[in-house]
Amino acid sequence: MKKIVVHVREDGHEKIEEVLEGLHYTISLVQDIYQITIYTPEENLDDLIEKIQAVLDLRYNENIIEVSTPEFVISSLLKRAEKKVEKKEEKTPVEKLLDTVKDYGTLDLEKLSLTSIAGLVALSGLLLDNQTIIIGAMLLSPIMGPIYGFSVYAALGRIENAMRCLGVLAALLLGVLVLSAIASFLINLVIPLTMTDEIATRLVVNPIYTIMAVLLGFAAVVAFNRGTSEVIAGVAIAAAIIPPTVVAGLVLVLQPMSLITTALLVAGQVVGLIAGALVAVTVLKIKPRDTRDQNIARRYMTWSVAMIVLLIVLLLWISWLMWS
Template sequence: MKKIVVHVREDGHKQVEDALKGLHYTASLVQDIYQITIYTPGENLDDLIEKIRGALDLEYKENMIEVSSPDFVVSSLLERAEEKAETKEEKTPVEKLLDTIKGYEVLDLGKLALTSIAGVIALTGLVLDNQTIIIGAMLLSPIMGPIYGFAVYAALGMIKNALRCLGVMASLLLGVFILSVVATFLIGLIIPLGLTEEITTRLVLNPIYTLMAVLLGFAAALAFNRGTTEVIAGVAIAATIIPPTVVAGIVLILDPIVLPSAVVLVAGQIVGLMAGILVAVAVLRIEPRDLYDRTVARRYRTWSVVMIIILFTLLLWLTTLMWM
C-alpha cells in the first residue's frame, strides 16, 4: 500500500481532483495550499503518479508529490482495491529509480577505497589459491552501482549521467588493475610468485562466459530493481569482473604473454553484463514520463544498444578465435 500526498496551489487543485475522478481521496486547505491524500495499491502507483503529474504544474515551487509506504492501513475500500490490483504487475516509478541510483555517477574516495580493498583481498586469494578469500572480497566491491546506473540513465535519455557512470566504472577497474600490478611486483621482490590454479582458470577463454555474463547482468538488474541491496545484487557482478581484472594485473608482471587473454576476458564480462542489464531495463519498461523525453531517450537507448551489440559481437568473435 502506498500513500500519496499532493501539495497543490489553490488555483490548480481542480485539475488534480479531475484527474483523480473515480478514486477515493481526501482534500484539505492549509494556508492557500491544498493537500490531497490518496491511498493506493503499489501496483497502481506508477499509473497514478503519471495521471497526477499530467494535471499538476510542477513549475510552481508549492506544487509537489510526496509518496510514502505506511506500516499498515485498515480500510475495507482499500482491501477491495488491492484485490482488484493483485493481477497487475507492480512497476517501480521512474522517480524512485532515479533516487536509487543517485550518486553512482560520482567517483568518491569511499567507492575507490572499497574497490581497492576488494582488489587486494582478491589478489591475496588468487596468490594463495584460496577461493574462500576471493569470494569474501566480493562483498566489499561497489562495482554494480555504476553499471546499473549507466543502463537506467541511458534508458531515460540522461546520456551525460550515463557516460559519467561508465567513467566511474572504468576508474574503479583501472585502480584495481594498477594496484594489482604494483602489489604483485612488490610481493615478488620478497617471495617467489607463480600462476596458481585460481589464476590460470581465469585465463581460459570461453564464449559461454560472455553469454553467462549477459544472464547475470539481467538477473542482477531485476534483483536491484526489486529492492535488493547493492551488496547482495552486486556480489555476483563483482565476482565476474574484479578477479579477472586482478588477474590481468598479476600476469602483466608474472607472464605478460597471456595478458591479451586476461584483457579480452575482462572486456567480454563487462560488455556481457551491460548487455544483460540493458535488456532488463527494456523488459522493466523504464522510460521518462514526458513524451518528448521518451523520444530522445529511445534514440539514445538505440545508440547504446547498437554500440553494445557491436562490442559484444567483436568480443565474442575474439573469444571464440582465441579459445579455438
C-alpha cells in the same frame, strides 16, 4: 499501501480532483494551497502518479507530489480497495529509480576503497589458490552500482549521467588493476610468485564467459530493481569482473605476454554485463513519463544497444579465434 500527498495551487486543484474521480481522498486548504491526500495500493502507484503529473503544472514551486509508505493504515475502505486491485506487473516508479541511482555517477573514497580492498582480497585468494577467499572478496565490491546506474540512465535518455557511471566503473577497475600490479610486484620481491590453477583459468579466453556475463548482468539488474540488497545482487557481477581484472594486474608483473588475453577477458565481461543490464531495463519497461523524453531515450538506447552489440560480436569473434 502508498500515501500520496499533492500540494497544488488554488487554480489547479479541480484538474487533480477530476483525475481522482472514483477514488477516496481528502482535501484541505492551507494558506491558499490545497493539500490532497490519497491512499492507494502499491500496484496502482505508478499509473496514478502519471495521471496526476499530467495535469499538475510543476513549473510552480507550490505544486508538489509527495509519496511515502505508512507503517500501517487501518481502514475498511482501503482493505476493500486492496482486495479489488488487479494484480499488475510490479514496476518501480521512475522517480524512485532516479533517487536510487543518483550516487552511482560519483566517484568517492568509499567506493574506491571498498573496490581496492576487494581486489587485494581476491589477489590473495588467487595466489593461495583458494576459491572461497575469491568469492568472499566480492561482498566488499560496489561494482554493481555504476553498471545499474548506467542502464537506468540510458533507458531514461540521460546520457551524461550514464557516461559518468561508465567513468566511475572505469576508474574503479583501473584502481584494482594498478593496485594488484603494485601488490604483486612488492610481494614478488619477497616471495617468488607462481601461477596457480585459479590464475591459470583466467588466462584462457572463452566466448562462453561473455555469454555468462550477459546473463549475470540481466539477473543482477532485475534482482536489484526488485529491491534485493546491492551487496547480494552485486556479488554475481563482482565475481565475474574483479578476479579477471586482478589477474590482469598480476600478469602485468609476472607474465606480460598474457596481458592481451586477460584484457580481452575483462573487456568481454564488462561489455557482457552492460549488455545484460540494458536487456533487463528494456524488459522491465523502464522509460521516462513524458512522450518527448521517451523519443529521446529510445534514440539513446538504440545507439547504446548498437554499440554494445558491435563490441560483443567483435569480442566473441576474437575470443573464438584465440580459443580455437
